[in-house]
Amino acid sequence: MSIREKVDEYKKILDIFPNDQEKYQYLIEKAKENDSFPSELRLDNFKVIGCQSQVWLVPEEKDEKLFFNSDSDALIAKGLVTLIASIYSDEKAEDIVSNEIDLMEEFELGVILSPARRNGAYSMLKTIKEYAKKLIT
């Protein structure tokens, strides 16, 4: 699935939930499903700077594609980073860098996806793109 297709898929799911509370509950479920992050990777150099809670994103390259493993000590942030990581995983670095989809505009996720530049989701996206850029150059 392309990044676009994955975003559309998540949009469909998120649209089912009528309010922020149910959307957050969905993210909490996603967080609970993501139990594969090795605790020894909770390292400072994998930390996403700019989140209220601690968030980790670890890139891995396999068959010329990037995969992201993610974790957080807060549940809603963890659900969000899990969702974002799955959108950009299994993609080529070039496709991640050239992709211009603005998740803040695509998803309606209450205050956690407000358009402010100093928020956690923005920092998560920036981190993913920086990893991809490093791989190209």
Next chain:
Amino acid sequence: MSKFSNIKKDFPILERDINGNKLTYLDSGATSQKPNSVIDKMTEIYKFNNANVHRGTYVLSAETTQEYENVRYKFQSFLNATESDEIIFTKGTTEALNFLANSIANKFMSEGDEIILSEIEHHANIIPWQMVAEKYKLSIKYVKVNEDFSLDLDDLSSKLSSKTKVVSIVGESNLSGMLPDIKEINNLVKANSDALLIIDGAQLVPHRKVDVQDLGIDFLVFSGHKMLGPTGIGIVWGKKELLNSLDPVYGGGDMIEEVHYDKATWAPVPHKFEAGTPPYVEAIGLGAAVDYLQELGMSEVEKHSDELREYGRKVLLDIDGVNVIHSQETIAGCTFGMYVDGVHAADLSLMLDTHGVAVRAGHHCVQPFHRKLGIDATIRSTAYIYNDKKDIDTFKSALISSVEMLR
């Protein structure tokens, strides 16, 4: 009927609907909401009076200057200061403490001198001192906070000496609501050192009657926006003779007497500390806020805060799984820090928001004390004059349901 029973109608923001619920605003420790009288006053100035203060010899400037300077008299009376000249306008508590740290260190401190703070200070009352300590080779000591969140005054006594030049202590804790005995602290400081005593009144002044002469302290700093006023305006009160002896930290604008190419002389207090165009509309807005509080009466404001604190203690201290950081002394502010084992404060505050409940989450600029307690972050509820017992009930039931959802 109590003066507070109908008070919400004065605050238009409290009509707002948040996520399908009426707003329950319990983050007044971060900033207070504004009554119509403050909003209207500032709009009126911009619409009909606006002109720079102390500059123009025309009607508008004269009117604005008059209104601006009147606010000093309002605060002279509000704080029972000796003179209106003892009231200096700043941007807020943080700028006030940066100014005092720099000006006092420059004038009165030298290598090896000591500054005493407490373990539960706001970062604004730590960092400026760390900065000047590095510059002037000074050292900082921290007074212990006891397990019941009271200040260890024996520890303060043992730390005071002839080397102590400044003691700067919070007047009301923004995390635990602790209200230290300022008079007692002042007695200890004056008996055991020649130090100047600064009180960080950011949380104290909005909630309780403060009489600077009665307290005997040297400086009091606070922000306007936590006491119904606008952002960008705060106050330094200082004893006149001390203010006279200090040098300005910022130069330019209205703070001069005479300027030559090689030197300048300063205007008398208070203007020598107010460089550049002051935030005069904000100051005038703050004047309207003080009028509003005086109308209620600060003893009534204090009584209301005490009632809500007692109610908070009754209903918030025994929630299953919720740990509370709150002063165990009889008199305290209406602030409750909270954390739930295994639940992140950021998750809690997002969930509370879906119930329309606004509380702060994070370290509330008291990171070292959180570290001392071994916790990363807390949520914090601070009630103010427009809150009632129903707000605390709403908070409690939203908290219980949020914790259930997150566990």
